Amino acid sequence: xxxxxxxxxxxxxxxxxxxxxxxxxxxxxxxxxxxxxxxxxxxxxxxxxxxxxxxxxxxxxxxxxxxxxxxxxxxxxxxxxxxxxxxxxxxxxxxxxxxxxxxxxxxxxxxxxxxxxxxxxxxxxxxxxxxxxxxxxxxxxxxxxxxxxxxxxxxxxxxxxxxxxxxxxxxxxxxxxxxxxxxxxxxxxxxxxxxxxxxxxxxxxxxxxxxxxxxxxxxxxxxxxxxxxxxxxxxxxxxxxxxxxxxxxxxxxxxxxxxxxxxxxxxxxxxxxxxxxxxxxxxxxxxxxxxxxxxxxxxxxxxxxxxxxxxxxxxxxxxxxxxxxxxxxxxxxxxxxxxxxxxxxxxxxxxxxxxxxxxxxxxxxxxxxxxxxxxxxxxxxxxxxxxxxxxxxxxxxxxxxxxxxxxxxxxxxxxxxxxxxxxxxxxxx
Amino acid sequence: xxxxxxxxxxxxxxxxxxxxxxxxxxxxxxxxxxxxxxxxxxxxxxxxxxxxxxxxxxxxxxxxxxxxxxxxxxxxxxxxxxxxxxxxxxxxxxxxxxxxxxxxxxxxxxxxxxxxxxxxxxxxxxxxxxxxxxxxxxxxxxxxxxxxxxxxxxxxxxxxxxxxxxxxxxxxxxxxxxxxxxxxxxxxxxxxxxxxxxxxxxxxxxxxxxxxxxxxxxxxxxxxxxxxxxxxxxxxxxxxxxxxxxxxxxxxxxxxxxxxxxxxxxxxxxxxxxxxxxxxxxxxxxxxxxxxxxxxxxxxxxxxxxxxxxxxxxxxxxxxxxxxxxxxxx
Numbered sequence: 036x037x038x039x040x041x042x043x044x045x046x047x048x049x050x051x052x053x054x055x056x057x058x059x060x061x062x063x064x065x066x067x068x069x070x071x072x073x074x075x076x077x078x079x080x081x082x083x084x085x086x087x088x089x090x091x092x093x094x095x096x097x098x099x100x101x102x103x104x105x106x107x108x109x110x111x112x113x114x115x116x117x118x119x120x121x122x123x124x125x126x127x128x129x130x131x132x133x134x135x136x137x138x139x140x141x142x143x144x145x146x147x148x149x150x151x152x153x154x155x156x157x158x159x160x161x162x163x164x165x166x167x168x169x170x171x172x173x174x175x176x177x178x179x180x181x182x183x184x185x186x187x188x189x190x191x192x193x194x195x196x197x198x199x200x201x202x203x204x205x206x207x208x209x210x211x212x213x214x215x216x217x218x219x220x221x222x223x224x225x226x227x228x229x230x231x232x233x234x235x236x237x238x239x240x241x242x243x244x245x246x247x248x249x250x251x252x253x254x255x256x257x258x259x260x261x262x263x264x265x266x267x268x269x270x271x272x273x274x275x276x277x278x279x280x281x282x283x284x285x286x287x288x289x290x291x292x293x294x295x296x297x298x299x300x301x302x303x304x305x306x307x308x309x310x311x312x313x314x315x316x317x318x319x320x321x322x323x324x325x326x327x328x329x330x331x332x333x334x335x336x337x338x339x340x341x342x343x344x345x346x347x348x349x350x351x352x353x354x355x356x357x358x359x360x361x362x363x364x365x366x367x368x369x370x371x372x373x374x375x376x377x378x379x380x381x382x383x384x385x386x387x388x389x390x391x392x393x394x395x396x397x398x399x400x401x402x403x404x405x406x407x408x409x410x411x412x413x414x415x416x417x418x419x420x421x422x423x424x425x426x427x428x429x430x431x432x433x434x435x436x437x438x439x440x441x442x443x444x445x446x447x448x449x450x451x452x453x454x455x456x457x458x459x460x461x462x463x464x
Numbered sequence: 465x466x467x468x469x470x471x472x473x474x475x476x477x478x479x480x481x482x483x484x485x486x487x488x489x490x491x492x493x494x495x496x497x498x499x500x501x502x503x504x505x506x507x508x509x510x511x512x513x514x515x516x517x518x519x520x521x522x523x524x525x526x527x528x529x530x531x532x533x534x535x536x537x538x539x540x541x542x543x544x545x546x547x548x549x550x551x552x553x554x555x556x557x558x559x560x561x562x563x564x565x566x567x568x569x570x571x572x573x574x575x576x577x578x579x580x581x582x583x584x585x586x587x588x589x590x591x592x593x594x595x596x597x598x599x600x601x602x603x604x605x606x607x608x609x610x611x612x613x614x615x616x617x618x619x620x621x622x623x624x625x626x627x628x629x630x631x632x633x634x635x636x637x638x639x640x641x642x643x644x645x646x647x648x649x650x651x652x653x654x655x656x657x658x659x660x661x662x663x664x665x666x667x668x669x670x671x672x673x674x675x676x677x678x679x680x681x682x683x684x685x686x687x688x689x690x691x692x693x694x695x696x697x698x699x700x701x702x703x704x705x706x707x708x709x710x711x712x713x714x715x716x717x718x719x720x721x722x723x724x725x726x727x728x729x730x731x732x733x734x735x736x737x738x739x740x741x742x743x744x745x746x747x748x749x750x751x752x753x754x755x756x757x758x759x760x761x762x763x764x765x766x767x768x769x770x771x772x773x774x775x776x777x778x779x780x781x782x783x784x785x786x787x788x789x790x791x792x793x794x
Contacts, residue, residue, distance in 0.1 A: 110682065111726055115690060122645075125638045129600055132551055142637040147682040147726060149637060195555070227559070230566035230608075232514045 072145045074098060075105055075152070079368050088112035093155060093368065103140065104156070108149040120221065125151065127220045131195055135188035137208060137218040156216065158357070159367040162205025165281050168364050172281040172309075175316050176349055177356050181207060182275055183347045184215035189271065190338035192217075193264045196226040198236060202270035203249045204277045213357040222246075226264075235261035248285040249273045252297040253332055265332035268341070272327025273303070279316060280308045302328035319346040476529035479508055480538050487541040490548050503553040510556045513563045530567055534578050539564075543588050543605075546598045558601040562608040576612045583618045590624050593631045593643050603642040610646065613654045620650055620661045629672045633684050644687055651691070655700040662695070662704045670708070677717065686728055689721070693735040709740045712749035719757070722764070731769060734778075741785050754792055761789050 075094040081104070082091035094105045110118055128139045141152040158164070161181060165172070173181075185207055192199050200222040209215045226233045239257055247255065251269035253262040277283040284303035285293045305312045305321050312321070323346040329335050336344075483505035490498045512529050515521045533539060542557055549557060564575040579585055586609055592602030610616045619625055628650075631643035651658050662669060676688035696705045708714055718740065721733035740750060754761070765786050772778055 110686070111728055115686075115728075122638065122641045126600065126642070129638060130555065139638075143635060144637050144681060144683050149683075230563045 072143075072148075072150060075103070075150075077105075078102070081367070088117075096152075102155045102157070104153045106151040106153070108151070109147065110149055111147040121149065124221045124223075127197070127223055131192060131197065131220065133188055133191040134214070135184050135216050136191070136220075137216045156208035156210040156214070157367055158209040158211065158361045158364075160205045160218075161207040161209070161278060162203065163367075164364070165204055165277065170281045172279045175279075175320055176354075177360065178275065178278045178320070179347055179350050180354050180356055181209070181215055181278060182271065183342065183350050185217055185271065185274070186338050186342050188217040189264075189267050190342060192223070193267070193338050196232060197223050198226065198262075198264045199223050199267050200254070200270075201246055201249075202267050202274055203246065203283070204274050207274070209357050209361070211358055211361040213354060215357065235263055237261040244290050247290045247293050248283040248288075249277075251332070252294075252330060255294050255297060263332060264338075265335045268327050268335040268338065269332070272324050275320075275324050275327065276303060276305060276308060279305060279312075279320075284308060302330060304328075317346070317349075319344070319348075322346075476509075476512055476525050477532045479505065479512070480529060480532040480536060483509065484536055484538050484541060487538075487545050491541065491545050494548050499548060499550050499553070502548075503550045503556070506549075506553050506556040506560065509560050510563075513560060526567070530564055530574065533564060534574065537582070539579070539585060540582060543585050543602075546592065546602060547595055554598060554601040558604045558608075561605045565608050565612070573612065576609075576614060579609060580614050580618070583615075586615060586619055587622065587624050590619065590627065593627075593634070593639060596636060596639060599639045600642055603639075603646055607646050607649055610649050610653065613657055616650060616654050617657055620657065625650070626668075626672065629676065632676065632687070633679060633681055637683070641683070641687075648691055651695065652698075655698065659698075659700045659702075659704065662701060666704065666707060674717070677721075682726065686726070686732065689729060689732040689736070693732060696736060696739055705739065706743075709743050710747040710750065712747075712753055715740050715750055715753055719753075722768070727769070734768070734782075738781055738785055741788050751792070751794070754789060755794055758789055758792055762786055765789070 074097050075092075076097055078093045078095055080090060081093050083089065088109045089106060091104055091106045094103050095101070096103050108121060113121070125139060125142060128137070132138060137153055137156075139151055139153055141150075143150050185202070189199065189202070197220075199217070199220065201219055202217070206217060206219045207215060208218055224236055224238055226236060237259075249270045251262060251266035253260065254266045273283055285296060288296070302325070305316060305324055309315065323341070323344050326334075326336055326341070326344070483502065486498060486502045486505055490502055509529065512525050513521055539561065542561075546554060546557060565573070565579070567573065567575050586606065589602045589606040589609070592598050592606075595602075606619075610619065628643060628647040632640055632647055634640040634643065651662070673688065673692070676684050677692065679685050679688070695701055696708060715737075718733050718737040722730055722737060724730050724733065740746075741754065743750075746754070765782055768782065769778070
């Protein structure tokens with residue numbers, strides 16, 4: 036374990052920041068987080084979750100001008116169980132503190148909204164990068180760098196007896212300083228049960244159907260043999276293929292077909308996806324992928340072991356690959372794709388925008404600037420090539436729903452003769 | 465397994481003693497080096513208790529370690545110095561504590577018995593909610609302890625219990641919600657103990673609880689209202705429920721909440737309001753209020769959350785309440 040910590044850059048040794056003065060590791064300016072939502076000036080909406088209850092904003096923290104990502108969860112629009120899941124994820128994020136895992140700087144409640152402040156990753160996610168800029172994949176040195184950083188996060192998560200269960204390119208973030216971080220612990224599971232350490236997990240992963248291409252066969256199988264943290268290694272292997280080719284294998288196939296292919300067929304290989312792969316990619320990369328995608332979980336090396344794989348020899352100590360990459364692509368806030376579903380969700384949430392920051396919401400530029408930057412698929416409706424029953428279309432329905440359910444709230448309030456100022460407030464719901 | 469103890473501690477006893485010495489030094493003269501050393505001790509202890517990932521823990525070594533923990537009172541300095549530990553070590557401390565608590569010899573739980581005799585440990589952990597740096601690991605340790613009735617009883621019947629009414633409203637959301645989780649655990653896990661406690665301290669608790677229900681903080685209101693519904697509908701709390709629903713002030717509060725601007729608050733308060741109406745032995749003041757508002761209530765309820773068509777139980781209950789209210793007589 037101590038070896039692991041040394042390897043991971045002594046995360047254990049660094050003094051934990053006090054909650055009063057939370058420093059943002061990713062931005063040069065550290066800041067005194069406050070509970071006043073007016074201290075956070077909204078720059079742009081960068082993501083919306085299907086139901087419209089979650090939205091992520093790029094914000095400027097006024098006292099220091101630092102850029103931060105602020106997730107707003109409208110608790111009035113979520114069931115109590117979803118709320119508890121949210122708290123559970125926050126607890127995990129507080130428990131798992133590592134340079135390669137997105138951290139939570141601060142959380143606070145204002146009215147009926149929960150605000151979660153995190154460092155802003157200016158590069159966005161690798162998923163967005165593949166979707167909009169590098170549609171046919173990234174170069175090997177870049178992939179090696181991204182995967183190594185992700186593996187460090189996984190080694191740490193596994194040493195804390197968790198399984199991430201949702202490793203994919205769209206959950207790997209990067210910024211202009213070269214920092215890479217894994218995010219979304221909402222599907223993570225603890226291997227600690229009743230004070231004992233478990234080696235096998237049986238819980239259904241509960242991830243969305245979009246994640247099926249990345250999910251390990253033994254997790255999908257849901258049988259009595261269960262699965263362990265090697266499931267993450269499989270997902271990392273699929274992510275490696277995704278980064279190399281621009282798209283995950285099995286992408287766009289129905290989940291049941293994917294399941295069959297994974298259980299019966301041979302594991303996907305780089306050379307099957309790209310004909311001239313031996314020209315573009317080294318042998319060590321191909322063997323790395325094969326190791327990760329071994330159908331037998333016990334044959335897949337651990338995250339810690341994989342960090343020693345020859346594939347990572349090419350990673351330089353001070354790599355400028357990521358900073359160069361970020362410079363070469365348009366800023367996240369401009370990598371925009373117009374999409375009707377996105378506009379619909381946005382329109383549905385415009386009510387909320389006004390509450391968040393009156394001035395910035397009023398500017399029409401706000402509403403026109405659309406971006407799925409941090410989130411593709413999961414946060415917005417514009418997933419290309421997805422079958423119709425995927426989250427893509429659901430988000431539209433949900434957005435419409437949430438508008439519909441809002442209506443009766445107000446009319447009911449009026450009928451029951453609430454006084455005027457209260458009514459005004461209720462519009463903010 | 466032997467390689468684990470190569471460096472400093474040869475066996476579990478030595479390991480615990482070395483860790484305790486280290487804590488003592490850390491307490492008097494904190495330094496990064498000592499904190500680092502302490503982290504290593506705790507990791508080694510954790511490995512003895514949980515196994516190293518390849519082999520299961522060795523029962524004999526676990527027994528030796530536990531014995532030494534009790535005899536040299538290791539848990540006391542550990543809990544007292546939580547804030548001086550490194551981040552990862554705080555989590556290790558919580559996991560060591562959790563594992564030891566669950567230790568059983570036949571039907572006995574030696575660690576629980578030990579903590580019973582050192583109950584200030586629990587109050588130290590409780591007070592840690594005031595320190596954001598250790599609130600979450602300490603909260604986890606406290607909840608582990610409260611799984612045991614004897615320990616829960618100690619906390620429930622203490623003056624410190626009432627601090628929870630402040631902690632659940634702390635400004636940092638995750639700490640407040642962790643405190644609420646512990647609060648809820650205390651009031652719901654050991655049914656008979658909780659019922660006795662609520663009955664005995666009814667006035668004081670519900671005076672404080674009402675403040676939570678009327679809080680400015682949306683989260684506090686929704687959480688406490690939901691918990692109130694659960695408490696009142698639990699059969700073990702029958703006499704507490706009877707007392708609660710005979711008080712007209714409580715009924716008025718719920719009727720106002722039915723009209724709250726938040727749909728969720730409305731919905732949760734419905735589940736408390738229904739108990740007042742369904743009560744076959746309504747007190748006169750309750751009956752008077754219901755009679756006075758009979759027509760308004762019937763009208764209100766027939767329009768109440770009509771969009772919840774799929775919730776069969778809710779709709780049945782609503783129909784039942786409307787019928788009950790219509791048939792009310794003085």
